Amino acid sequence: MCVWWYKAGMDVSGGNHRHEAPWKRMSKEELDNQYSPSRWVVRLGAEEAMRTYSQIGNEVTKRARATGRSLLNVPYGDGDGEKLDIYLPEAVSEAMPFLVFFHGGYWQSGSKDTSAFMVNPLTAQGVAVVIVAYDIAPKGTLDQMVDQVTQSIMFVQKQYPGNQGIYLCGHSAGAHLAAMMLLADWTKHGVTPNLKGFFLLSGVYDLEPIMHTSENAPLLPALEDAQRNSPLWQLETAPTQPADPACRILVTVGQHDSPEFHRQSREFYQTLCQGGWKASFEELHDMDHFEILWNLTQEDYVLTQPQVICRGWSWAHQWDLHGARQV
Numbered sequence: 544m545c546v547w548w549y550k551a552g553m554d555v556s557g558g559n560h561r562h563e564a565p566w567k568r569m570s571k572e573e574l575d576n577q578y579s580p581s582r583w584v585v586r587l588g589a590e591e592a593m594r595t596y597s598q599i600g601n602e603v604t605k606r607a608r609a610t611g612r613s614l615l616n617v618p619y620g621d622g623d624g625e626k627l628d629i630y631l632p633e634a635v636s637e638a639m640p641f642l643v644f645f646h647g648g649y650w651q652s653g654s655k656d657t658s659a660f661m662v663n664p665l666t667a668q669g670v671a672v673v674i675v676a677y678d679i680a681p682k683g684t685l686d687q688m689v690d691q692v693t694q695s696i697m698f699v700q701k702q703y704p705g706n707q708g709i710y711l712c713g714h715s716a717g718a719h720l721a722a723m724m725l726l727a728d729w730t731k732h733g734v735t736p737n738l739k740g741f742f743l744l745s746g747v748y749d750l751e752p753i754m755h756t757s758e759n760a761p762l763l764p765a766l767e768d769a770q771r772n773s774p775l776w777q778l779e780t781a782p783t784q785p786a787d788p789a790c791r792i793l794v795t796v797g798q799h800d801s802p803e804f805h806r807q808s809r810e811f812y813q814t815l816c817q818g819g820w821k822a823s824f825e826e827l828h829d830m831d832h833f834e835i836l837w838n839l840t841q842e843d844y845v846l847t848q849p850q851v852i853c854r855g856w857s858w859a860h861q862w863d864l865h866g867a868r869q870v
């Protein structure tokens with residue numbers, strides 16, 4: 544079932560009119576603007592927002608490592624960069640749920656060592672959290688990053704075969720990498736992870752406009768590279784089916800994210816619904832691109848409740864988020 548949350552004034556008429564995609568009419572400057580999340584932050588300047596993002600990331604990761612039991616720099620592959628950190632709850636059991644997080648930074652910056660945002664609130668509530676490192680550009684290509692993310696999930700499944708569910712969470716470019724896992728052919732890999740949910744925060748799902756931005760052009764030399772790595776394009780052209788029909792996908796975008804980020808999330812959500820996935824969409828009230836993560840450091844935030852982030856995503860029925868209503 545698809546759940547559509549709407550607010551007064553929100554455009555709910557949109558469909559997938561890709562041939563009329565608004566970005567195609569934008570100048571290069573406008574595209575650069577739309578795809579620079581820091582320029583849309585409302586409470587801080589762009590540079591200050593980026594500094595605060597690093598600072599909070601650093602602090603929460605130090606705190607997470609000092610607080611509970613963790614296994615750091617566990618290799619999930621042979622490459623130097625193929626490492627992940629596992630943060631365990633106090634009551635470790637075979638049947639823990641796992642939240643696996645992929646950081647953002649436009650595939651060119653960010654690190655697992657500054658990305659333990661949701662660790663403390665979730666481990667305190669019995670969820671094991673895994674923060675994954677992958678080879679950002681220029682060392683890694685997008686295809687390699689997607690392959691590394693695939694490997695990291697297979698590693699968690701093999702290591703904890705009795706897990707109560709693996710929930711993927713990604714922010715921005717990390718949401719793109721998590722969403723690419725909707726296309727994974729696990730039978731090819733011989734391990735089918737117990738994927739129960741996807742929690743996508745302010746992601747990019749169609750990389751074609753990104754090809755035309757100054758910051759990201761080097762990552763995507765040709766249109767085929769963008770299309771192969773676009774979950775939106777892939778699901779529209781060759782729909783995949785969920786291995787587990789109960790798997791839920793929550794697509795979120797910050798209210799203050801740019802119109803292009805809103806369009807990307809909305810179209811991705813609509814494509815998921817059309818493909819038969821159990822998807823929900825939520826515009827996070829009064830949030831910018833980075834505040835979404837800062838809120839995830841709080842134990843009392845609605846999205847860090849285990850019944851929301853894990854355990855079947857029943858949040859849509861239990862929570863009346865910011866006055867949004869279900870239609």
Ligand SMILES: N[C@@H](CC(=O)c1ccccc1NC=O)C(=O)O
Nearest residue numbers: 579580581582647648649715716
């Ligand atoms: N240069 C970008 C930085 C950026 O996009 C970003 C930074 C940290 C975490 C996520 C980001 N965006 C997507 O991955 C900006 O101007 O916002």
